[in-house]
Structure formats: structure tokens, C-alpha cells
């Protein structure tokens with residue numbers, strides 16, 4: 001049985017759960033992170049030394065980093081569905097996953113934390129505007 005660690009409100013957990021849903025796989029979900037805590041526990045850090053969610057355990061395999069988990073799930077359980085055997089075809093998905101992680105996400109997170117998660121009086125409007133413009137450009 002596949003086990004997924006991570007709170008459902010985390011978008012990096014959501015994309016893994018979405019993939020599991022697309023592949024129609026049974027799984028067990030363990031809520032950790034956010035107000036549930038648990039990411040600094042030795043048992044959790046033994047699975048993911050970076051102390052982040054999501055983490056997948058599938059029998060003897062333990063994987064962290066959401067995009068790596070998604071690639072593992074698709075390659076293992078989605079060969080006729082979400083996994084392209086041709087490297088060129090597969091790169092159509094890979095490039096967007098890498099772009100999201102390396103290009104869009106840093107600016108998006110600056111905007112998310114700077115605007116949505118910062119009280120109005122403490123917001124840095126200049127930084128927010130710069131992140132917004134970069135997100136729009138991406």
C-alpha cells in the first residue's frame with residue numbers, strides 16, 4: 001500500500017494526491033506538517049532529511065520532492081496512461097514540471113507569502129509588485 005505523508009492543504013501534496021487519483025491507486029494518507037507538525041521528528045527526518053512534505057513510501061521505496069514522486073508514480077503505475085516511453089515526448093511534461101519548480105514557484109511564493117500571508121500593515125508593496133510582474137511575465 002502506498003503511503004503519503006503531508007497535510008492536504010499543501011499544494012505540493014495536492015499534486016501528488018491528484019496524480020494518485022488519476023492513476024486510481026489505493027493509498028494511505030498520514031497528516032503531518034502545518035499545525036499538525038511532525039516534520040522535525042527523527043522518524044520523519046529519516047524519510048526526508050529536508051523536513052518537508054510530501055513524502056511517499058511504497059513498500060521499500062521512500063521518495064521526497066513532489067515532482068520526483070509524481071514521476072515515480074507515473075513510471076511505475078501509469079505506463080499506458082501518464083508516462084511517455086519516448087524521452088522527447090516525456091520532456092513535454094518534464095519541462096513544465098521543471099519550469100514550475102525553478103522559474104514560476106520562487107516568484108509565486110514571494111507573492112503568496114508577501115501578500116496573502118502578511119498583514120496589510122506589514123506588506124512590502126514594492127516587492128509584491130515586482131513578484132506580481134514576474135509572475136505575469138512567466
Ligand SMILES: N[C@@H](CCC(=O)N[C@@H](CS)C(=O)NCC(=O)O)C(=O)O
Nearest residue numbers: 010011012033034052053054065066
Ligand atoms: N520542492 C519541494 C517543496 C516542499 C515544501 O516546501 N513543502 C511545503 C508544503 S507545500 C512544506 O513542507 N511546508 C512545511 C509545512 O507544511 O509545515 C517539493 O516539491 O516537494
